[in-house]
Amino acid sequence: MHKRYTVQDIAKRAGVTAATVSMALNNKQGVSAETKQRIVRIANELGYIPNISARALVQQRTYTLGLFIPSSPSAFLDSYFSNILRGITEVATKAGYLVSIVYEDSVHEHLTYRVDGLILTELKGRDPYVDLFRKFKIPFVSMGKVNDTLPSVDIDTQGGIMQAVKYLVSLGHRKIGFIAGPPKYHYVVNRYRSFKKALHAHGLPLEADWMSVAPNSRAGGRQAVVRLLKRVRGAPTAFLVCTDLMTVGVIDGLKDLGLDVPHDVSVIGFDDAPYAELVQPPLTTIRQDVYLSGKYAARMLIDTLEGKQSTVSVTLPVRLVRRKSTSTANDSKIYT
């Protein structure tokens, strides 16, 4: 690249000093309109770009946001991170921030001097990192609520699951089971709790037997539903499943047992992953807009970094997408 101009270069040409240039370019008060105009013009002509490192050094800030990702993210298979990253990066860029990836393994190296704040994903129940970040006083926003005091971007899990259960009830289902992922994750227990509330709201029974836990994977879903149906009599005619990924496995498992989706059993997933409409049958699922979540998270984090008043938490809407994995209740087959 040709030459990298500095405030000095601009100062010289504008017949002022570097300090004035700095003030002018940063819209500080105390610079006359004319000189400011002149300085800005010269800066543009020269294609001046400030040296972030120098600014960072004096201001003790890096102007970069970190996206914190657990080492073995369970959501890696789908496009969760692509989307969240796009949302974050879009608003961060506009605000002059860079977005960096921080993996669990390397938190310590990056904690100091590399990022001004973090956006946290896939938090676990008692997450040691939350404590670490608080101790280090590094600002963060969590994707998914941790507790009521910590800043977070959450989705309306409750509302989404309420829609799903309501829809199942409208199809005649009264016995609804739940297939859960690992309960160490916040989002998993949130989804389960919401499920319980939704059942209650509809006056439906909650049978402990109708719940099954497994890893968040296709194999997990399969295994969970097979185990459940083998041990239970008077089984559910419908299942709410923790994630779309597990839902695919649940459909496998049902098929193993000679049960057809949606003819014999209805299933509803969560997330609306890209493959949700690709699989057979296309999944009825609760869609969340991860891209939008990313934008909110970045906005909130940047606001707090810049000392602006920021909402401590937002809850974004979700909506039920009706596809082919659900139909009217049909007890005949299950009861044999």
Place this chain on the structure above:
Amino acid sequence: MHKRYTVQDIAKRAGVTAATVSMALNNKQGVSAETKQRIVRIANELGYIPNISARALVQQRTYTLGLFIPSSPSAFLDSYFSNILRGITEVATKAGYLVSIVYEDSVHEHLTYRVDGLILTELKGRDPYVDLFRKFKIPFVSMGKVNDTLPSVDIDTQGGIMQAVKYLVSLGHRKIGFIAGPPKYHYVVNRYRSFKKALHAHGLPLEADWMSVAPNSRAGGRQAVVRLLKRVRGAPTAFLVCTDLMTVGVIDGLKDLGLDVPHDVSVIGFDDAPYAELVQPPLTTIRQDVYLSGKYAARMLIDTLEGKQSTVSVTLPVRLVRRKSTSTANDSKIYT
């Protein structure tokens, strides 16, 4: 965070000067073993972490790698970026580098002072950015070969497609068509060229009519195959498709025409996207290891940044994954 120690702090405690500390910590020659040992010990005790901004300022380097992503990446639906990012970040972190995301829209802001080098994805035919980066003298490694002189990490497209065609031939197919994505992308023309070569190697005819171009999307695949089969007589019994995503659409389109995959027509995809084994039928496809590609790219870029001898390009193997979208040739239906 408690206190951030500097080289000064260490120097004071070690009874030496900051310069010596710097040299010791960076393994430069000219520091006695004892003092070096002492300095290192103190640094560890204090939990010293160097201030990257200060270092960057003096060395004119940022110690961050940029992953350059087009604004509307066609591969966004699948986990391409998640995987590549993971590969890049793993090796970058170990080498002390941070990885940042650079979107097309914001290249200019980030070009200077924010990244030391770039890893390029989804390059187009005459990519203006390549010229820009060369003009700015910013080192880069491209995912997918641009030309013979520019550093790149590529996959053995030729080998993979050869395997695929060979497999189809072994199943009795002699009339093989090709469904292509937008020819502005390098990878698309690479795949098509390899296809032509593979046909030639097996003495198979290449009919211009058996090729169809469409956007890299599910709808694109569907549309491409339907158009092709409507205008052509004596149609192919098998298709090679540019991406798994389009392959899903091709299967849709075939079904529209009353054709079953794999009974009537065989199809082979490319990439082995996460959903490749989730769809019906599970796709036979050419698998590439994007994660590994990311690791190589990061390694190469860091080597060049640090002045080490680096390979200008590597070609990683791919392999044919046989699933259910292919079977023995069956002309009966098509010919009616």
Place this chain on the structure above:
DNA sequence: TTGTATGCGTTATCAA
């Protein structure tokens, strides 16, 4: 083998 001096480019403080 170690110390001294200097500069990287910016912002901030204070004086003019």
Place this chain on the structure above:
DNA sequence: TTGATAACGCATACAA
């Protein structure tokens, strides 16, 4: 409203 000066933390050239 502007200028002079210092400081951020580190690395390096050169002197001791």
